Amino acid sequence: MFGLNKLFKKDNQLKQQILSQLTAFKNSVFPLGIEPQWVNCIEVKSAAVTVDLTLPFAANAQRQLLSDALSEQVGMQVEVNIQTQLPKHYQYKKIKHIVLIASGKGGVGKSTTAANLALALSDQGAEVGVLDADIYGPSIPSLFDAIDEQPTTQDNKTLNPIVKEGIKIQSIGFLVPADNATVWRGPMASQALNQLLNETQWGELDYLIVDMPPGTGDIQLTMTQKVPASGALIVTTPQDLALLDAQKGIAMFNQVNLPILGLIENMSHYICTHCGEKNHIFGHLGGEQLAVRHGVPLLAQIPLNIQIREASEQGQNLLTQHVDIAEHYFSCAQTISSMLYYQTLSTPTVDIVITDD
Numbered sequence: 001m002f003g004l005n006k007l008f009k010k011d012n013q014l015k016q017q018i019l020s021q022l023t024a025f026k027n028s029v030f031p032l033g034i035e036p037q038w039v040n041c042i043e044v045k046s047a048a049v050t051v052d053l054t055l056p057f058a059a060n061a062q063r064q065l066l067s068d069a070l071s072e073q074v075g076m077q078v079e080v081n082i083q084t085q086l087p088k089h090y091q092y093k094k095i096k097h098i099v100l101i102a103s104g105k106g107g108v109g110k111s112t113t114a115a116n117l118a119l120a121l122s123d124q125g126a127e128v129g130v131l132d133a134d135i136y137g138p139s140i141p142s143l144f145d146a147i148d149e150q151p152t153t154q155d156n157k158t159l160n161p162i163v164k165e166g167i168k169i170q171s172i173g174f175l176v177p178a179d180n181a182t183v184w185r186g187p188m189a190s191q192a193l194n195q196l197l198n199e200t201q202w203g204e205l206d207y208l209i210v211d212m213p214p215g216t217g218d219i220q221l222t223m224t225q226k227v228p229a230s231g232a233l234i235v236t237t238p239q240d241l242a243l244l245d246a247q248k249g250i251a252m253f254n255q256v257n258l259p260i261l262g263l264i265e266n267m268s269h270y271i272c273t274h275c276g277e278k279n280h281i282f283g284h285l286g287g288e289q290l291a292v293r294h295g296v297p298l299l300a301q302i303p304l305n306i307q308i309r310e311a312s313e314q315g316q317n318l319l320t321q322h323v324d325i326a327e328h329y330f331s332c333a334q335t336i337s338s339m340l341y342y343q344t345l346s347t348p349t350v351d352i353v354i355t356d357d
């Protein structure tokens with residue numbers, strides 16, 4: 001009896017120690033540590049400990065980091081399991097967060113980044129949709145190898161999204177021949193975006209990623225005003241011209257009071273496959289300086305990389321290919337997800353009404 005008591009006491013001490021280590025664990029994904037209510041159970045079994053967490057944001061990939069850190073701290077094998085369950089706070093219908101992916105300039109890799117971030121969020125345990133609103137060149141169908149797909153309808157009023165890689169996608173490219181859309185004016189374009197958003201059967205989504213048309217003109221501004229988004233991400237390259245346009249993007253989102261979650265510097269540098277040297281082909285420090293100047297986080301510096309280009313052009317899922325380059329998207333997705341969670345905690349909820357005008 002005495003022996004058992006001692007054993008339980010020892011187990012409880014260990015559990016307490018793990019709990020305190022978890023609450024003290026801080027990084028960019030867990031800026032305030034791991035809250036005790038996210039810990040489902042800590043189970044001690046002879047030589048190993050299992051910790052089950054349910055996180056309110058998509059960060060499953062933190063599992064290994066947490067397991068390693070705890071194992072080292074308590075001096076025995078600790079295995080962390082993570083489930084994702086976002087709070088039932090809906091931004092619009094059954095969609096918890098809408099995130100706009102924008103760029104000041106075309107061709108900087110906005111759609112590629114949008115698709116890979118969607119895949120990364122989904123891989124981290126979230127329910128994800130992608131809405132391709134890029135009227136100038138809808139590329140989401142081709143990025144998801146869905147170019148020949150046609151959305152179906154059950155009630156002749158709403159459309160079912162196409163599901164690829166577990167992600168629900170809807171694109172202006174499924175509905176309108178490419179040459180029609182480029183001549184659209186602001187109201188038509190924003191009307192189309194509204195329709196795609198409203199008339200698609202998204203079901204329950206944790207994140208809806210919207211691939212916006214490049215640029216910062218009236219069309220983009222009107223579209224931004226029409227979508228009840230949680231925030232925007234701006235994709236840029238380090239080139240001066242792209243940075244200048246990205247700056248206009250920051251100004252546009254500031255004008256409509258939409259929080260800018262951060263900048264993503266794409267094609268940031270090139271790592272030589274022979275010698276491993278980093279070359280700043282399109283310029284150096286531009287993204288960092290822009291981020292500092294405007295007080296927005298620089299969330300990722302994604303290299304110019306052949307695997308990214310090949311996967312995107314072949315409509316393949318880069319993130320299931322176990323390549324190092326995918327880490328940029330995983331890490332960025334976790335940070336965004338965590339930021340949106342903390343943003344929701346600090347923002348009062350409002351009812352959003354979308355009109356067709």
Ligand SMILES: Nc1ncnc2c1ncn2[C@@H]1O[C@H](COP(=O)(O)OP(=O)(O)OP(=O)(O)O)[C@@H](O)[C@H]1O
Pocket residue numbers: 103105106107108109110111112113134137139214266267302303304305306308309310312313
């Ligand atoms: N980090 C990268 N490394 C290598 N190639 C990339 C990278 N990012 C994007 N690309 C390639 O660059 C090209 C343009 O990318 P993408 O279509 O995503 O740009 P965009 O900004 O969405 O363009 P648009 O203005 O037409 O919408 C594509 O061929 C894509 O494969």
